[in-house]
């Protein structure tokens with residue numbers, strides 16, 4: 001009798017597991033969001049094209065960082081109790097986070113276990129991005145944190161479009177007032193919201209969406225919406241086959257792809273509707289990824305040719321910025337790695353995320369209740385930018401000024417939103433000695449700064 005029961009139950013159980021999520025066709029909502037923003041802000045498409053332009057890498061090489069930076073990461077899980085249970089409760093979530101962090105650190109350091117599966121023709125192009133990720137252990141209030149939190153929500157999921165804030169890019173998930181969770185200071189933490197995506201009231205097959213820093217400046221996106229939203233069935237790496245994941249998205253590569261967007265990469269096929277660079281297409285702006293017409297899907301066989309690459313090694317369908325299944329996404333190219341490295345140079349889009357190493361450890365004085373909001377000013381001499389990085393968000397900083405030797409204010413910035421990180425553009429200043437003045441309520445702090 002026992003055997004009969006198993007025979008009946010197993011196929012039924014497997015059906016349940018596989019039917020839980022549909023397979024993703026439109027894995028990433030990045031292109032869709034860019035189009036929506038470009039319709040509102042015509043200059044935005046120009047910005048995208050600009051970011052795709054060939055880059056002179058000599059300066060980036062000069063600044064090559066040998067000791068990798070580590071970016072503090074926080075996960076905000078926003079799920080119903082049923083969804084939390086489906087992925088194994090808090091234990092399951094912890095397993096998914098830990099395996100996901102491992103995948104990110106391997107994929108971004110040319111250390112993925114499946115490297116051997118890269119076809120020989122593309123192996124010489126295997127890029128080492130050289131950046132690390134770790135869970136944050138100090139929260140914005142200087143309290144200890146495990147780097148994730150779980151909020152049980154009553155709604156079935158979060159809409160890609162509509163709602164509060166920008167009204168696009170899952171914005172409801174990013175505001176506590178709208179049932180989501182406010183970002184932790186986006187200059188200090190890489191925020192990752194984990195949700196069940198909805199599109200027009202229906203379950204969506206979108207797996208992820210990244211809003212990089214330049215969206216705020218060039219498309220009027222509220223800065224607090226910066227970060228990544230990811231499908232709860234696509235976070236982490238499968239450890240046993242009974243775990244439920246979106247089909248083809250069970251090795252953590254959705255977040256590898258989305259973090260690529262955070263570091264200013266684009267889809268490998270150029271989001272240009274089948275066009276190629278030789279017939280008006282934009283491609284991805286990266287010279288060592290072959291031109292490609294459309295996104296790939298599933299697991300293709302090498303060499304794969306298409307309308308934009310008809311010979312040689314074919315298209316690089318195993319690139320993380322394509323749409324191949326996780327188990328067949330294996331690499332960033334060398335030039336993609338260089339392009340990403342530019343974003344954490346001083347002045348780059350994620351530079352500030354690399355400048356808060358103390359957030360990776362537990363707070364020293366979390367029990368005393370007293371915090372000392374120290375800050376550092378760097379680089380000094382300032383080289384194009386001058387950063388003021390506080391341990392905690394300031395609470396009464398009113399003005400930041402730079403005064404020259406004659407007493408004249410050459411830069412003055414009113415602080416409208418209290419943050420833990422401020423940047424001054426010193427690129428237009430003459431070289432020499434200046435005084436940085438931080439105006440608080442009744443106090444001011446003055447420091448000497450050199451500008452190069």
Ligand SMILES: [Zn+2]
Nearest residue numbers: 028030257267
């Ligand atoms: Zn994408």
